[in-house]
Amino acid sequence: MNQVAEKVSNSADxxxxxxxxxxxxxEGGVQALKGVNLDIPAGQLTTFLGPSGCGKTTLLKIIAxxxxxxxxxxxxxxxxxxxxGPDRSFVFQDFALMPWATVIRNVAFGLELSGASKExxxxxxxxxxxxxxxxxxxxAYPHELSGGMRQxxxxxxxxxxxxxxxLMDEPFASVDEQTRRKFQDDLLDLLAIEKKTVIFVTxxxxxxxxxxxxxxxxxxxPGKVANIFTTDLDRSVSPDxxxxxxxxxxxxxxxxxxxxxxxxxxESAAARKVRx
Amino acid sequence: xALRDLxxxxxxxxxxSFVLFFGAWEIxxxxxxxxxxxxxxxxxxxxxxxxxxxxxxxxYAQTVQPLLIGVLISSFAGIACGVGMGLWRGFEWCTLVIxxxxxxxxxxxxxxxxxxxxxxxxxxxxxxxxxMSLPLIVLNSYKGIRHTHPSLLEMSRSxxxxxxxxxxxxxxxxxSPLIFAGxxxxxGAGFIGVxxxxxxxxxxxxxxxxxxxxxxxxxxxxxxxITSIIVLAAVTLTGLLKLEVFVRPENxxx
Numbered sequence: 001m002n003q004v005a006e007k008v009s010n011s012a013d014x015x016x017x018x019x020x021x022x023x024x025x026x027e028g029g030v031q032a033l034k035g036v037n038l039d040i041p042a043g044q045l046t047t048f049l050g051p052s053g054c055g056k057t058t059l060l061k062i063i064a065x066x067x068x069x070x071x072x073x074x075x076x077x078x079x080x081x082x083x084x085g086p087d088r089s090f091v092f093q094d095f096a097l098m099p100w101a102t103v104i105r106n107v108a109f110g111l112e113l114s115g116a117s118k119e120x121x122x123x124x125x126x127x128x129x130x131x132x133x134x135x136x137x138x139x140a141y142p143h144e145l146s147g148g149m150r151q152x153x154x155x156x157x158x159x160x161x162x163x164x165x166x167l168m169d170e171p172f173a174s175v176d177e178q179t180r181r182k183f184q185d186d187l188l189d190l191l192a193i194e195k196k197t198v199i200f201v202t203x204x205x206x207x208x209x210x211x212x213x214x215x216x217x218x219x220x221x222p223g224k225v226a227n228i229f230t231t232d233l234d235r236s237v238s239p240d241x242x243x244x245x246x247x248x249x250x251x252x253x254x255x256x257x258x259x260x261x262x263x264x265x266x267e268s269a270a271a272r273k274v275r276x
Numbered sequence: 277x278a279l280r281d282l283x284x285x286x287x288x289x290x291x292x293s294f295v296l297f298f299g300a301w302e303i304x305x306x307x308x309x310x311x312x313x314x315x316x317x318x319x320x321x322x323x324x325x326x327x328x329x330x331x332x333x334x335x336y337a338q339t340v341q342p343l344l345i346g347v348l349i350s351s352f353a354g355i356a357c358g359v360g361m362g363l364w365r366g367f368e369w370c371t372l373v374i375x376x377x378x379x380x381x382x383x384x385x386x387x388x389x390x391x392x393x394x395x396x397x398x399x400x401x402x403x404x405x406x407x408m409s410l411p412l413i414v415l416n417s418y419k420g421i422r423h424t425h426p427s428l429l430e431m432s433r434s435x436x437x438x439x440x441x442x443x444x445x446x447x448x449x450x451x452s453p454l455i456f457a458g459x460x461x462x463x464g465a466g467f468i469g470v471x472x473x474x475x476x477x478x479x480x481x482x483x484x485x486x487x488x489x490x491x492x493x494x495x496x497x498x499x500x501x502i503t504s505i506i507v508l509a510a511v512t513l514t515g516l517l518k519l520e521v522f523v524r525p526e527n528x529x530x
Binding site: 064065066083084085086088089090092094096098099100109110112113114141142143161 | 425427428430431432433434435436437438441445446449450452523524525526
């Protein structure tokens with residue numbers, strides 16, 4: 001409990017990413033985001049949560065510099081984002097591993113692109129492969145691994161470049177539930193050592209509440225920030241006990257209540273369309 | 277252990293299919309289904325004789341030259357052109373249509389035109405090979421480049437990969453299975469091209485062997501010559517398959 005309180009007070013005003021008036025309209029006229037303002041504190045795990053199609057991933061990719069916003073800007077420590085940078089690394093929903101490369105080459109790929117020597121990058125990659133629990137699989141190819149293991153490779157690759165901010169786009173979406181829970185716990189353990197700022201996109205309420213320090217709830221399209229929750233869980237206890245805490249259960253209920261409203265609005269809008 | 281069993285089984289199936297095929301050939305030749313259809317055994321004897329008396333050696337010395345030159349030109353120019361089309365829109369716009377037309381055209385009909393323009397020498401034969409194989413290599417390379425998984429490109433960008441790195445480290449390896457498929461098809465078509473040229477332009481090399489033995493009704497020799505070119509094509513294509521594993525090593529494990 002003390003640990004959590006200390007972490008919050010340490011970084012309460014320490015904004016690392018600020019999102020300022022972001023709007024995104026895709027070619028073809030779909031307005032994905034509109035007027036998004038947000039400050040993301042350093043050293044914490046912030047989740048973007050919202051109904052499907054609300055622009056969570058779009059917002060994450062704008063922060064990554066992979067997409068350009070139509071309006072507004074993202075600043076990282078006051079510097080305007082104009083493209084991808086060494087301060088951010090990305091974990092992809094579909095893993096984005098090169099099927100022709102071994103685990104170690106995949107993990108070292110960010111370092112390979114920045115021109116590090118083979119010795120240096122393999123040394124770092126070996127360390128992070130062990131950290132994500134894949135020791136012994138260095139020379140395996142992605143198709144020989146399970147979905148969960150592939151995503152561990154994706155995570156190790158993001159950690160290996162030593163960026164301050166790790167952006168994760170629904171990293172556990174294509175992983176089964178047991179693997180997912182194990183991975184969530186491993187991620188939390190790993191982040192306790194690595195001290196990164198993590199921005200995490202998910203559509204699972206339980207996952208968001210379980211892993212986050214802060215949850216940003218986005219409204220339906222065009223997405224904007226509907227609500228920000230700070231979870232205050234005591235993580236010194238076992239994972240099962242965390243999931244039984246009153247704070248955990250209340251947060252899940254509260255977020256579900258809001259999301260259910262969106263769902264009902266969607267349904268009545270669809271019904272009106274059918275009748276009309 | 278299990279893997280070795282499996283590969284032994286694969287070998288047995290291969291041998292069995294050869295035995296069945298040659299057996300059927302032998303029976304068809306014994307009946308005979310046509311007076312000009314020799315038995316397998318006669319053909320095999322002719323094949324061995326022509327191998328050792330130097331007729332094949334002499335013939336292939338002539339046939340391989342236009343084939344090799346044509347296939348090399350098609351491979352390098354074809355991959356370069358297909359990759360270029362895949363990478364740059366402008367280049368795609370001005371060249372794609374040419375290759376689609378070339379691929380659809382019945383090339384045997386163009387060969388007399390080539391003879392008219394370039395005579396009956398090596399140039400015409402090389403052109404026949406290139407015309408047959410180039411469009412296949414170009415179009416497959418182009419398709420391979422275009423089908424690079426977008427999230428791999430995004431991944432490379434997210435780690436600040438340059439355009440050059442993106443091409444060399446992501447796009448080309450991702451496209452290599454289709455590029456190799458194009459090479460296999462293209463080399464196969466090159467064989468068709470060189471035989472067509474030797475049958476239609478001037479009877480030289482293996483085309484001459486086939487034509488000559490048909491004209492004097494030495495059917496076992498004629499079939500042996502045809503078989504030899506099929507075997508050579510099959511061996512070449514298998515070699516290409518092995519080469520592919522160097523570029524995409526993960527396929528070795530499969």
